[in-house]
Amino acid sequence: MTLTLRMAWRNIWRHSRRTWLTATAMIFSNVLLVFMIALQFGSYDMMIDNTLKLFSGHLQVQAEGYQDNPKLRSSIADVRSLAAELRTALPEARVAPRAAGFALVSSEDRTFGIEVVGVEPASEPGVSTIPGMVTAGRYLEEADSAAIVIGAAMARNLKVGTGDELTLLGSGRDGSFAAGIVTVVGTFDSGSSDMDRALAEVPLPWFQDTFAMRGHGNSIAVAVDQLGAVADARAAAATVINDRDDLVVLDWNALHPGLRQAIQADLSSAWFMYGVLIILVGFSVLNTQLMSVLERTREFGVITALGVRPRRLASLVMQETALMALVGMAVGLFLGWLVTLYFHVHGFSYPGMEELAERFNLPGEMYPSITFGTMILGPGVVFLFCLLAAVYPALRLFRLHPVDAMRTV
Amino acid sequence: MPNILCNDLCKTYRQGDAVIKALDHVTLEIEPGDFICLSGPSGSGKTTLLNMIGGLDELDRGEISIDGQRVDQLSKGPLADLRLHHIGFVFQAYNLIPVLSARENVEFVMQVQGVPARERRRKSMAILKEVGLDGLEDRRPAQLSGGQQQRVAVARAIVSQPKLVLADEPTANLDSVSATHLMELFRELNQNHGVTFLISTHDERVMRYARRLIRMQDGKVISDEIQKSV
Incomplete structure (x- = not known):
């Protein structure tokens, strides 16, 4: 000293x-x-x-402009193949392709406007906690076709429970009339009143058939283990879609500006x-x-x-x-x-x-x-x-x- | 060539409405190795003269040079360097740094001079032994008597072998035995090391040690004589 x-x-x-x-x-x-x-x-x-864990994931691959104007037509061609490529490029991450549209859902008594999301039942639990929040019935399974999981608040509003049928009515990607009857297999309670009231999930293949998606989807959600890994995952995902000018990778900042x-x-x-x-x-x-x-x-x-x-x-x-x-x-x-x-x-x-x-x-x-x-x-x-x-x-x-x-x- | 040349020094202070002439056209030559006492009543200008020669205060008029270098024309930095390397100060109230031991007080100035630690230690131990404080090196000022503290202050002033030591009433707070010891020490340093001493004092016993006695009054030199009895 x-x-x-x-x-x-x-x-x-x-x-x-x-x-x-x-x-x-x-x-x-x-x-x-x-x-x-x-x-x-x-x-x-x-x-x-x-x-992020609830639904959006840490990253999403979307068609350019979809985030600001989520139209069914802003889509990703051959979404499941691209999801498979992303899984290869991001072996540590969980990847789930989705398609989403708006529809009228009707029970015997009531009709509401909701967001219907087509998901891969096997991939979805990796990017979203909703599958684990099913409080009645069960979540979607790979073998399911015309099945639907809805929020608990929506079930109350529609006065339906597991086993009941709902009619979906919307517009397909090609502008055609999209309609189908689905059976409620489960209800979830996410803690988010907006989601519980207005979100429903159906199997992706059924959604693609019903909404004339022809293999298209609207987003691919990617979840990583920690926030610190987002930047690297984003860079890797960007490399995968490098030759697809119509697609963008958005991180959670862009997905949730609020x-x-x-x-x-x-x-x-x-x-x-x-x-x-x-x-x-x-x-x-x-x-x-x-x-x-x-x-x-x-x-x-x-x-x-x-x-x-x-x-x-x-x-x-x-x-x-x-x-x-x-x-x-x-x-x-x-x-x-x-x-x-x-x-x-x-x-x-x-x-x-x-x-x-x-x-x-x-x-x-x-x-x-x-x-x-x-x-x-x-x-x-x-x-x-x-x-x-x-x-x-x-x-x-x-x-x-x-x-x-x-x-x- | 004189070691120190003071030419026509003037300094006034204001005290309320009154103007006090602390130095009134003082001219002085000090030879190398001189041993000088400045005497005179309080307010005669002794301390002001020491401060001026030491570059601690600014002149209103006049010139001071040490070995040909104009002290009165130096800016603050070079003045500080002059004091650090060429002038040693001994004050009436010892003015040691209370949180440092005797050895550290002596070392402090050397550290500022950039002397390496080992050499600082060796020199400080030697000088403390020389001033009779062997064994008391690690004591803090509060653990030393007035005489011992003044010896530390002297050791601090001379450790870097300055050309000039300015001592302002160094014995004022000492008993007669300590005062005698201190003056013997000054004389020894003057005779053995050739250090020039300029000491202000009221004390007749101190004046007896001086080779040259300068008496001041009202800011003027009223007598300047060589004491043959020394």
């Missing part, structure tokens, strides 16, 4: 109570920031993951709160270091008289601040990590959270995300602001006049 660093370390403990008070402010804010940021990013990961906006809005308000907290800590450091510099005016005057240049004294003050901030950072980071680790294992919840979580299709408990980024981001910014706060006291030393300073009592 250099003499200056040793001097800086000893200086910060000249008034140990004052140093501890300032360090405690840093520790408190660091603990809070570590936990809150980890919780926030954990909840975003969960929100994204749950939303999700990203909701996260950004939440982040903005959180950053404001964190900013206020960090600025308060910064002022605490400014106060401490300014007092520390002022009460050592005579000492600094003597040191200057000995021939030490002001920039070296300023460096001493900055080193003192850095050491104090490091103490706050180390202790705060450790305690913050402990708190975060506890909730990472046991989950975090508060009264009323379940209702709120349901709106975003989240589970009732949140699990903080422990990554290098979530751990270091808050304390790192606090550290930088502490250094920034010490700049003013340090700059004062450049105006020090040794004779006047040495007269200071």
Whole structure:
């Protein structure tokens, strides 16, 4: 340890109570920031993951323009073959081809407009949690033909149950009249009221026959194990469709622009709160270091008289601040990590959270995300602001006049 | 060629509406290896003269040169370098850095000078031994007596072998035994190492050590004589 660093370390403990008070402010804010940021990013990961897992998948291959204007005619030719190519190119991912259209569904008593999606029963569980959310009856099977799985709310609205028949009436890809009778084999409860009220799934081959798709589909959903793998998967999928100018690969950002906006809005308000907290800590450091510099005016005057240049004294003050901030950072980071680790294992919840979580299709408990980024981001910014706060006291030393300073009592 | 040349130095301070002449046309030549005491009542300009020669304060008028270099024309940075490498300061109130041990206080200036750590340690231990603080190197200033602290301050001032040591009332806070020891030390350094000493004092005992005694009053040099009894 250099003499200056040793001097800086000893200086910060000249008034140990004052140093501890300032360090405690840093520790408190660091603990809070570590936990809150980890919780926030954990909840975003969960929100994204749950939303994507429910139906859309992390990526989709679609006909260009389909996302903005989902018409049956915006389709992918030979969709099942392309899905097979994608499975080969993305062996770690799950791939499911789909076709989707709007239809009128009628029971004996009622008629509603719904979205009908043709799916591969064997592939769909890999990209969507709906097959696992069947609460009555069963999900579609490969052998099924004129079978349909509908949302629980739709079943209530249509007053039907498993085994009942429904009539679908729509328009085929070629503009022809599309109609068919399907049997309800199961109902699902996804937790999303929109989907439960207006989504139905049928086997893809039956959909293609009924809606005159001639082997076409409208999308291929791709699911990966984690969000971090999306970029690579997207690049691989783009390679597969390289020679198909009519197709595009969309990641979850494009598929769910509202999700990203909701996260950004939440982040903005959180950053404001964190900013206020960090600025308060910064002022605490400014106060401490300014007092520390002022009460050592005579000492600094003597040191200057000995021939030490002001920039070296300023460096001493900055080193003192850095050491104090490091103490706050180390202790705060450790305690913050402990708190975060506890909730990472046991989950975090508060009264009323379940209702709120349901709106975003989240589970009732949140699990903080422990990554290098979530751990270091808050304390790192606090550290930088502490250094920034010490700049003013340090700059004062450049105006020090040794004779006047040495007269200071 | 004189080591230090002060020519027509003037400095005034304002105290409320009053203008105080701290230095009033002071002219002085100091030879290398000189041992000079500045005496005079409080406010006579002794400390101001030391500060001016040490480049700690700015003149209103006049010239100061050390070995031909105009001190009064130097900017802050080169002035700091001049003090760091060529001038040693000893203050009335010791003014040691309280968080550093005796050895570290001595080493501090050398560190700023860029002296390697091993050499710093060797030199600081040697100089502390020379000023009679052998065995007390690791004590902090608060653990030393006034006399011992002043010896550390002297060691700090001379460790880099400056050409000139400026001492402002160095014995003012010392008992007579410590004061005598300190002055003996100054004389030894002057005689053995050729260091030029310029000491301001009220103390008649200190004045007896001086080869040359300059008396000041109201910012003026009123007498400048060689003491033959030394």
